[in-house]
Structures are given as structure tokens and as C-alpha cells.
Amino acid sequence: MDKTIPTLAEAVAGIGDGAVVMIGGFGGSGAPIELIHALIDRFRATGHPAGLTVVNNNAGNGHIGLAALIEAGMVRKLICSFPRSADPVVFTRMYLAGQIELELVPQGTLAERIRAGGAGIPAFYTPTSFGTDLAKGKPVAEFEGRPYVQERWLKADFALVKAELGDVQGNLTYRAAGRNFNPLMCMAATVAIAQVSRLVHAGGIDPEKVITPGIFVQGVVEVADPAQEEALNRAGAIYA
Amino acid sequence: MDKTIPTLAEAVAGIGDGAVVMIGGFGGSGAPIELIHALIDRFRATGHPAGLTVVNNNAGNGHIGLAALIEAGMVRKLICSFPRSADPVVFTRMYLAGQIELELVPQGTLAERIRAGGAGIPAFYTPTSFGTDLAKGKPVAEFEGRPYVQERWLKADFALVKAELGDVQGNLTYRAAGRNFNPLMCMAATVAIAQVSRLVHAGGIDPEKVITPGIFVQGVVEVADPAQEEALNRAGAIYA
């Protein structure tokens, strides 16, 4: 069972209109820029996929990666914790113009909702957001006299993640803080696709060092020397 | 900030009567035999700690480790998923004689309750045990038309775990399937004490390979060449 996908274009070919797509990364760290750009290429060539719901911690930066995906008009709704960055011009403009919907979720709740989606936990209670606007309409319960908010799992049709090593069975490692949401999103998506900086044979990763076991990954595509969002933005890159 | 504890006796000195103690391991794999035996030594010398509530997947095997702890009469209640083993004579006898209380929890629910305790999640919903005797008295809720059981977090005063590498800041790695409940129990205990096969300086573990970050660990004691429950039992060992 070899989960290798030869090209980026093939890796994103199955994502349909209206899909819920989790995209890994925290800012540019661990962001699968090449997978995102492949998705934009497909949209430019075919008009699909459109109307996506995207889950990411942020809302993109500059005019590359997630920001470019939004700018291309492919994203109907964004679920994130912090739609700000050094240069969040694209999301800000489109949000204020009513061209994109935003579901704002506290960062830890976002992480836990995604993990819950992957772990088969339909709902959980958290102290986070109790008594705030972000808890409005959510069930509340007390445990040992302390109030908690009920939050629901978050699942996706697809996850696009960036990993460091990947083997043909989908086992993954990450690089430094590039780990962030990536392992969780692999768990929560029906189809998780990882771009890996180096593809190795089965057994090429020490079983002790695997961070995402292959059971959570459906496709692996090698992208050697991947771009870093921060470096691209400092160079003024625009993906258009 | 050095979390090293020089001796096993000092490592277990703070555990008081009636404490809730999580003990890592799955059967003998990853079981902190030496820490358990140090606790028994203390009880024999001082009569304390007694009346413990112990959380473990199993109920001990033969007359060493957890089985010896139970046999010594230190355990009032056991919370576990599978109180059977190759030779569960001690627990079986005491349970049938009404000398020890048992809370039986499905294994995945046990793991998730412990993780929830460590992660600040007071309650969550799981499909596990719905419609069975183990769900009796627990709240039930439907999500998307499917029934789920509400389960509560599980916390402990102490965790006793077995790790492979440990550094002075409490960062830990594990060995093979010896990982099991150990990382979760570190998260869920007020004081987590790890016996490590090798103690290293800060920086002696690659940050990518840390499985339990030191924030979850309060004490580290080196036990080179730790015993394996299975090997001890095959040799007919008795800790008495």
C-alpha cells in the first residue's frame, strides 16, 4: 500500500466545490504553500474548487499561500482564531466587504475541536470563552461549581499539511514549531494530504520518532526545498 | 530548576494516605516497578501510604509491582479497564473477598478521561459503552442523531511512570510500547514522578523527540537497568 502521489496537481485533484479543507500551519510555519498554490492553479484552470470552507489558525499574509487562496475567491468561509498578521490585507478587505464569512474560535478551542473530530469525541466542555461573546448560543454546564462551555468537534473533507519526513505509508515527522495544527488536521480529515520535504521508504522513519502515524494520512507528495511564507513575503512575492 | 530526585525512597516520600495515584504501564510494559516497590517499602516501614486509589490499565500480575502493592493492602480502590492477566491471583482473591473496590472503565474511555484531566476538559462525550451496564447513571446526549455517553475527567494527586530518557527539566522519552498510559498520566497528576533508565542534562534530548514535555513532570529519578514485570514473573519473583 503506497500512498505516494507523484505530483502536486494530482494531490489536490480530488477536492470538490464546497469542501471543508483544513490547512496546517501557524502563520507561515508549517504552512503547505505548494499544496495551496497547486489548488489555486487548478481553480484558475478549471474554476474548481470554489466555495471552500477553510480551517486555519490565521487568515493568510501578503499575497501568497492562504492569502492567495482567499484572494482568488475560492474561500466562502474561514474558521480561524487570529485573522491578523503582518500583512493581512487580502482577508481584511474581503471580510469588510462582506465577501467572506468568518467563524472566530479561540485558539485552544480550535485545536481541541479538531482533535475531537479526529478522536471521535462529538462534544466536550471547556472553560474557555465562558461569559464572552464567543460563547453565545452554546450550551453551558457546571462541573464542581465551575462553569464550562460545550464545544463541538470539527471535521474536514480534506487536510493539506506540511511535514518534514514522510514515508510511503504516510508516517510523518515535522520540523520545529512547524508541527502546530498539522498532526491534528491529519486526524480530523477524511483525506489528509501531506507535502513532505523528503519522502522515504517504509521503515525510513524510526517508529519512536513518528509524530503522525500513517493511519491518519491518505496521500504523500514530495516537495523538496519547500517555500517559507515569511521568506516569500519579505521578497515581495505575489502568487497571481 | 533541577527536578532530579536522588533516590527512589525520596521520590515516593510525598504520597499520603488516601491519595489518588496513577501508575503507568500496560501489563508490565512501561510499568514503573522500582517506584512501586519503593512505595511498598515505605508502607512496610511506616504504615503509609494506605487507602490509595490506584489508576492503571490492569490489576497486576503475580506478586510483584502493582500486584504486590495490592497484596500489601495499600490499595482501597482500583480504577482500570482489564483486571486480568496471566496470573491475576492477588487482585482476584481480594476483589472476590470484598477487600478492594473496582471501577471498571473501557480502555479508550480510561485513556481519554486521563487526557481530559490533564488538558482541562471536565467532561466529554463518547459513543463507547452506550447502552451497556458501564454507562448506567451517566448522562446521555445525541449529536447528529447518534447517542453518546458523557464521561468525566480523571485526575490524580500523583503519577508514577516509567520512561527511557529523562532530562533534569523533566522532559521524557519512552521505549517502544512502554509509552502507553505514561504520557497521559504525567499530564493528569498534580505531581508526576518518572523513573528513567538514563538521566541526561538539559539539552540531552532532541526537542523533536521529547514525548512528554517537562512541564508535565515534577520529579525524575534514575533507575538504570529497570526490571521487566514479565521477566520477573517468569523467574517466579515475589516482592514480599
Added chain:
Amino acid sequence: MSDKLSNAQIAWRAAQDIADGAYVNLGIGFPEMVAKFQPPGRAAIFHTENGILNFGEAPPEGQEDWDLINAGKKAVTLKPGAAFFHHADSFAMVRGGHLDVAILGAYQVAETGDLANWSTGPKGVPAVGGAMDLVHGAKRVAVITEHVTKDGAPKLVDRCTLPLTGVACVTRVYTSLAVIDIEGGRFVLREQLASMPFETLQSLTGARLHRPGPVADLIVPEL
């Protein structure tokens, strides 16, 4: 061929339905035998509750590593591409629907799909392990079992009388006499031993066997 399948033959039959690359959990004891009978060219990836994916056979006697065990506490080995993880991640795989198949033993299976396999009643020491998680987690939950108990009582019943492991969770049962699907709260017979008349099979079964489609011969090799 004898008048019923041996345990090995039941396990062999169950193994034929496991696809290449499938993620599989086998219950401790009898179900573990299924791993021996993967068809040539297919390699399932086996999961064990205690935190290993892609483990292999037992090592030779004397070469056991007692930190490298399966859920039955038996020593195992690793295959290329194996991974270790902790118990919460392990049951995230189970509960989160990531396993393709779980194969368990049974005391009783009801036509509703209910399973009883963890307790024979209030006497003795109860033990549940991961069974209750597996039956509500894996994409497909199958049972392998003798068709009747040692006393000759049906194990396939209309309603379980023993404590339940899970409700409406089993979808296929491989027995010593037949392969039976559970669909819409009914036992649907798919394969039966050619040597046994349907009426005999029905008489050994505690609920009605339905035959909405063709019933194949249950054919297994000598093992």
C-alpha cells in the same frame, strides 16, 4: 472437510475479506489468528490498543522484548513503517473511525447487531479492555465465533441475554458453520457449509436466517 470449520478455518475465511493496506484491530485470543491468513499480495496494517501500528509476528522464543507487546501482552515484532504512540492517540484511531476493520470474539451476537463479549454475568472479576471502544469505532465490526456454545446453545440470538458490549455494532459474523451479515436488524445468510442443510443451520441459530439473495458455499482450505 469436517462438519464444521476449525478456528483456523474461521480465521482464514475472515482474513479473505481484509483488503490490502487495511488498518485492522484483532481482539486478543482467537481473533489474533486472523493475521496468519492474509492472502498473498495483501498486507494489512495491524493496530494494537497499547500503541503500535504495523506490528508483526511473535519473535523467536528467548528473543522477546517485553516493552514490545500487543494488547494480549504477547511479544511481537515490528514491520517496516511501524509507529509508536500513547493510549489517547491509540484510541483516537479507534474511536475516530480510522480503523477499517475490527474483528472480535463473541459470547452472543444479536440480529440487531448487538454484541455481548465482555461479561458472563455478575460472578467473577469483570474486565472490558478496549472492546467497547472498538465496536463503536471501527468502520466495520466483524465477529468470529463458534456457531453454538460448548453446550450447544445458539450464540447467534434474537436478543442478547448477557451484558452488552455494544448496541447495533456488528455487521458480519464468521462462524464455524456460516457467514452471516447483519442488515436492517436481520441475520442475512451469505455462505453456509455445503454439507449442512439449511434447516439444520437454522435450528442451531437463535433467530431467523434470511436469504434475500443467493447463498454461496462456505469453502475454506484444510489448515
Added chain:
Amino acid sequence: MSDKLSNAQIAWRAAQDIADGAYVNLGIGFPEMVAKFQPPGRAAIFHTENGILNFGEAPPEGQEDWDLINAGKKAVTLKPGAAFFHHADSFAMVRGGHLDVAILGAYQVAETGDLANWSTGPKGVPAVGGAMDLVHGAKRVAVITEHVTKDGAPKLVDRCTLPLTGVACVTRVYTSLAVIDIEGGRFVLREQLASMPFETLQSLTGARLHRPGPVADLIVPEL
């Protein structure tokens, strides 16, 4: 000494209350400055939401690794004993009560301990990040802030008028004029600048300042 503390001096004062070995999360922006002022002989272990424990200062310009950043997306370095982990584990640390201290900025803090620091109202793009998790997770939640807004309005108030980040969560406030604890729904003055009469301080504060015990001089070095 001027008539109020600089940001660096506020950060310095907050840093004095952090014990050796404490696990600390510093909010992005101004609170990050606290890390610079750890007293000699003390080493806190800093946590960042995006999955690092024990990170250190920024690397020299040009030597940044953009996978090694903090929650403010600034490049950092590692100290010995650092660890990486994913976001769910990171917020298990936060929500599970494993952080000793979280230090955040504020738009408003109420005498009830309520904090408002994420939204100035319905205009613009809302962003919350990890603040709502931190305020209900860390063992001690402290705020560092100017005592009044740029317009001179009190930031310490009886009830927050801006959208809340958390309810009854802040226990100490380090401002440009004072150190104030929140106890039993009251502001309790602990330290104030010697150069400012209490009445002036009270007039710049939107709720009553209580003095159940001695009030020390707020003394900080020139920085």
C-alpha cells in the same frame, strides 16, 4: 524617575514576581518584553501557543529559521531542554492548569477580575488567538498595562464595557502607576509610585482602590 513607568519598567516589575523554573506564557507584543527582565539566578521556562517550551531570544538578523517562531510569529531560538509539541498538547498545557503564570495586555480590567483585551467592538476584523484559553488556564493570570488609555480614560474599571476575554480571571495588574491585586471582587493596592498622591491615583482609576494592608513604594530601576 518620571511620573509614570515606561513599558520596560512595567515589564521589569512583572518579571520580579516570576519564580525560578516557573512555566510562563507571555502575550504577544508588550508582554513579550517581560522575558528580558528575569532577575539574575532565575530562569523561567517560556511557553508559546504554537508548540515550544523553553524558547529563548530572537536570533541575529539574517539567521532566522521561520519554522522556529513564537505566537507573535517572531523568530526565536531554543534553550537547552526545549521541546516541540502540537497545538492540542500546547493548549492542554494552557487549559490544564500547567502554566504557573500568564501575562497579558489589556484594554480594560474590572475589579471583578474580568478582562477585555481582544476586541474594541464590532468594527474591524475580530481576532482572539489564545487569550481566552490562557485566562482560564494559567494558575496565575496577570496583566501589564498603562494605567489609563491614550485619551486618559481609566483602564481599571468597575465593569468592562468592551467585549470580555474572560470572567473573574485576572489576579494582579501591573500598571504604569501601581501594582494592584484583585481579591474578592475588589482592587487592592499593593504598590504605588511615591511621587503620586493616592488621591491622584484613585482619580485615574475607574473603581475604588482598597488599602486593607500596607502599600509599598513602586520602585523600579532606570531602564
